[in-house]
Amino acid sequence: MSSASVLSTLLDPGRLVVAGRLVESPQNVDDLVDATGLDRRSVLEALASLHEAGLVRHDTAGYRIEERTLRDLARECSDNPDVDPFVRRGMTDDEADVLARFFRGRTLVEVPTQRAKRLVVLERLALEFEIGRRYPESEVNEVLGRFHADVAALRRYLVDDEFLDRSDSLYWRSGGRTDA
Numbered sequence: 255m256s257s258a259s260v261l262s263t264l265l266d267p268g269r270l271v272v273a274g275r276l277v278e279s280p281q282n283v284d285d286l287v288d289a290t291g292l293d294r295r296s297v298l299e300a301l302a303s304l305h306e307a308g309l310v311r312h313d314t315a316g317y318r319i320e321e322r323t324l325r326d327l328a329r330e331c332s333d334n335p336d337v338d339p340f341v342r343r344g345m346t347d348d349e350a351d352v353l354a355r356f357f358r359g360r361t362l363v364e365v366p367t368q369r370a371k372r373l374v375v376l377e378r379l380a381l382e383f384e385i386g387r388r389y390p391e392s393e394v395n396e397v398l399g400r401f402h403a404d405v406a407a408l409r410r411y412l413v414d415d416e417f418l419d420r421s422d423s424l425y426w427r428s429g430g431r432t433d434a
Contacts, residue, residue: 257327263307268292272300273309273319280315344381344431349374362402365411373415379408380417380430388424 264270271290275281281289286297301317304310308323337357342350352374356364362379366372382397383389389397391409398405409425412418419428 260307260309260323260327263303263309266300266303268296269300269303272297273304276304276310276317276319280313280318282316285316341378345374345378349377353378357401360401362408365402365404365407372411376408376411376415376417377430380412380427383418383425383427385427385432388426391423391425394418394425 264273268290271292272286275286275289283294283297283301286292286301287294290297292300301310305312309320310317311320312318337350337354338360341353341357341360345353352366352371356362356366356371356375362375366375379398379401383394394409395405398408402408409418413420413425416429417427418425420426
């Protein structure tokens, strides 16, 4: 379904109020009827439309908002949806697709929690460090700070996943690809 269709689905007041309740917590139909003041048929019709648009899913806890769809929609509607070509430098097309989920322009907006995706991000960040050169911690922080504010977490991930090594407050590239 296109972004415009998904947004159109939300423009209906009944569907919007149902979606709004589901943002707070999973709910069953009876909970939604009580919380929204809509009749059962209206709630069921709203849920069917929201489900068809990919905005709602149903599981054992009840109906819940599909956050991934909303994130994807926000990304598509953003002023700068594409990752900066600079960030794509040295990466495969598949890796660039992963980076596009976590970068806006040159800014890392979220550190992936899934290890495989985090390794792609770390691989890209490691390309910022020259092989054979030793960096003081302050310089590592400066380089990482160009991408994300939590430089301590990025430094730790880079060391833990063996992209960087450290000793006596000096860091150096110890892993990752060597061709940029």
